[in-house]
Amino acid sequence: MQRKGAEILIQVLKEEGVHTIFGYPGGVLLDIYDEIHKGHIRHILVRHEQGAVHAADGFARASGQVGVVLVTSGPGASNTVTGIANAYMDSIPIVVLTGQVPTHLIGTDAFQEVDIVGITRPCTKHNFLVKRVEELAKTLHEAFHIARSGRPGPVLVDLPKDVMAAQTEYTPRPPVREEETPPRPASKKAFYVMDLIAESSRPLILSGGGVILGRASEELRKLAWRTKIPVSSTLMGLGAFPGTDPLWLGMPGMHGTYYANMAISHCDLMIAIGMRFDDRVTGKIDHFAPHAKIVHVDVDPSSINKNVMVHVPIVSDCKSALQSFNALLEQQNFTVEDDQRKEWFDQIEAWKRENPLSYCPSDTEIKPQFVIETLYKLTKGKAIITTEVGQNQMWAAQFYKFEEPNTFLSSGGLGTMGYGFPAAIGAQIAFPDKLVVDIAGDGSIQMNIQEMATAVQYDIPVKIVLINNGYLGMVRQWQQLFYEKRYSQTDMTFQPDFLKLAEAYGWTGLRATRPDEVEEVLKRGLSAKGPVIMDFRVSREECVYPMVRPGGPISEMTLGREMAN
Amino acid sequence: MEKKAHTLALTVSNKPDVLARVAGVLGGRGYNIETLCVDATIDPAYSKIILTTIQDKTTMTKIEKQLIKLIDVHKVTDLTKVESVSREMMLVRMKLTDKNKADIALIIDTFNGRVVTMNGDHCVLEITGEKEVIERALASLKPLGIDDMARTGIVALERQA
Numbered sequence A: 001m002q003r004k005g006a007e008i009l010i011q012v013l014k015e016e017g018v019h020t021i022f023g024y025p026g027g028v029l030l031d032i033y034d035e036i037h038k039g040h041i042r043h044i045l046v047r048h049e050q051g052a053v054h055a056a057d058g059f060a061r062a063s064g065q066v067g068v069v070l071v072t073s074g075p076g077a078s079n080t081v082t083g084i085a086n087a088y089m090d091s092i093p094i095v096v097l098t099g100q101v102p103t104h105l106i107g108t109d110a111f112q113e114v115d116i117v118g119i120t121r122p123c124t125k126h127n128f129l130v131k132r133v134e135e136l137a138k139t140l141h142e143a144f145h146i147a148r149s150g151r152p153g154p155v156l157v158d159l160p161k162d163v164m165a166a167q168t169e170y171t172p173r174p175p176v177r178e179e180e181t182p183p184r185p186a187s188k189k190a191f192y193v194m195d196l197i198a199e200s201s202r203p204l205i206l207s208g209g210g211v212i213l214g215r216a217s218e219e220l221r222k223l224a225w226r227t228k229i230p231v232s233s234t235l236m237g238l239g240a241f242p243g244t245d246p247l248w249l250g251m252p253g254m255h256g257t258y259y260a261n262m263a264i265s266h267c268d269l270m271i272a273i274g275m276r277f278d279d280r281v282t283g284k285i286d287h288f289a290p291h292a293k294i295v296h297v298d299v300d301p302s303s304i305n306k307n308v309m310v311h312v313p314i315v316s317d318c319k320s321a322l323q324s325f326n327a328l329l330e331q332q333n334f335t336v337e338d339d340q341r342k343e344w345f346d347q348i349e350a351w352k353r354e355n356p357l358s359y360c361p362s363d364t365e366i367k368p369q370f371v372i373e374t375l376y377k378l379t380k381g382k383a384i385i386t387t388e389v390g391q392n393q394m395w396a397a398q399f400y401k402f403e404e405p406n407t408f409l410s411s412g413g414l415g416t417m418g419y420g421f422p423a424a425i426g427a428q429i430a431f432p433d434k435l436v437v438d439i440a441g442d443g444s445i446q447m448n449i450q451e452m453a454t455a456v457q458y459d460i461p462v463k464i465v466l467i468n469n470g471y472l473g474m475v476r477q478w479q480q481l482f483y484e485k486r487y488s489q490t491d492m493t494f495q496p497d498f499l500k501l502a503e504a505y506g507w508t509g510l511r512a513t514r515p516d517e518v519e520e521v522l523k524r525g526l527s528a529k530g531p532v533i534m535d536f537r538v539s540r541e542e543c544v545y546p547m548v549r550p551g552g553p554i555s556e557m558t559l560g561r562e563m564a565n
Numbered sequence B: 001m002e003k004k005a006h007t008l009a010l011t012v013s014n015k016p017d018v019l020a021r022v023a024g025v026l027g028g029r030g031y032n033i034e035t036l037c038v039d040a041t042i043d044p045a046y047s048k049i050i051l052t053t054i055q056d057k058t059t060m061t062k063i064e065k066q067l068i069k070l071i072d073v074h075k076v077t078d079l080t081k082v083e084s085v086s087r088e089m090m091l092v093r094m095k096l097t098d099k100n101k102a103d104i105a106l107i108i109d110t111f112n113g114r115v116v117t118m119n120g121d122h123c124v125l126e127i128t129g130e131k132e133v134i135e136r137a138l139a140s141l142k143p144l145g146i147d148d149m150a151r152t153g154i155v156a157l158e159r160q161a
């Protein structure tokens, strides 16, 4: 049957299992929006294209499905770049559909023409310009496949207006089902890893975002529990291992826990799974895990031996690798005697006792960490948490204990302020009945604040916990520590009254200025219907500790106690 | 670590934008492409890109891993690591004078070159050979007054499949 490009587009989205897209219309998209008007697919009209990409990204992180964005040519397309780069850095599967001027006008500096394929070349996993309607369906299916296979990532498809209006023969196909890779027989290397585990007296597992993206949390837990190996996870990996488990060490790196960093610095075996040795994790690279044999599992061969040279490189998706480890453990009837790990556990306990994650409580000022602790207490670690970027993000990672994968959504690689709120909208659309909370800073929240309207329009009941310090806090912290408190351009005291803003948009707004109001405000805010912003006026010059000095070894941490007042 | 010239052969889809993606992998990381040659393979759906870049071994491995990640790059071979032959061709335009004629003729002879065209008092020479040969020929011609020149960059091929 002859069908129009725009119609084929919607049809392919449905075949790919897409039910919701995030978008913003424009001239070259009129054919597509006319199709959308028929109501076969849900469209969330955002208020800025960057918001659409972060929302699709949040949807993808929470659900494991590909998030989809539709934007117009020119400024619509260029507005997506930060969101795309953000998804690229964190390997998030999204498909971004951009309108383009008609093919005969491409390259003429036509009205609202940008070379979005050129602009996004270095920050997409792949991108396409569809020049003929005959190639449309195949290209779109390929885009989805590329986005979710291997190491996932964003794929952009540029759609010229005439291609959307043109007709071609099209036979719909049944919905796509990606087949799971069958477990592979254990490799020689897996046997070797078993030997290493058996021989090791100070083993450590370091897991990353790959475990979550690869849906391998269950296998990770199995491995850790059976071998009694303590686990630390990078920012991207939080949630893969329960934050309340006795084997849990917390996050490593610049603002990681003292004991995770000490364990890294003293372990004799590191099993690194689905992580990429980012500089925020390793600190000074020559001092990273100096005593360890390192096993590194990653789907992306280019991540292996990139920053840290490893002893046992294993190119594999996390799930199959972990499955083969677990199968071997089973086969070899592997057990650990209690005293085998005693010395190591005692040492770790000692580190935990020496320097637990802590802060100076206060009766007069709201401590930001206290807000997050209370949020954790009230939600029992069951909420989906998104964060903005800065201190709020680090405190969230430190003081909220994540129990399940896909419940901590944070901009890790790019560190994009303005990510958390639209991402929360996306996550809430994936899980309408779950509690979704954006832990925000007053700087970051203003970067995509316009999406407050979107939340109201679609009844998206996200909750914003605003850690309001009136500063660009993380930058201020560095100015305090390294620039003798010269707070150049980081004071954000001039800000909207967030309660009035809430009212203006039709949100609920709540505020706490004293510690004894915190729990009450959280209780009311979290249980209120609809979207809520909770404005916590926190102590302004609180710093995130512990901290590894930039470029320093992770074994040397500033603990902050000496600074606490 | 010691840096040396590596010649990479990439089999890529013969499509727009592919060269830009390949160049971007190197350029985006601050690596220079010294020479570059591209044309279709026997199967016109694919092109072969041959490029050289001067790197140490570790960097080279990283570059190869990044290149093979590109969806349109199907094969990457470091021809420096296998038995291969390589050639480069150079066209040189020279102004002929009574003084340099004899020397030019001698150089053409030495390097197995030939005169491609002769136009009034100008001629264009063609010399083919390994990179070192081209460099030497160029050094000999330089003092005689080169008008302009163009080099293909290196093409190379494995000796055996």
Ligand SMILES: Cc1ncc(C[n+]2csc(CCOP(=O)(O)OP(=O)(O)O)c2C)c(N)n1
Pocket: A388, A389, A390, A391, A392, A393, A415, A416, A417, A418, A440, A441, A442, A443, A444, A445, A467, A469, A471, A472, A473, A474, A475
């Ligand atoms: C888009 C963007 N611009 C600038 C930065 C640099 N930056 C990192 S943290 C930070 C401060 C964030 O302030 P706020 O959102 O108030 O959070 P806080 O650190 O106070 O919790 C800035 C400016 C960034 N990460 N992203």
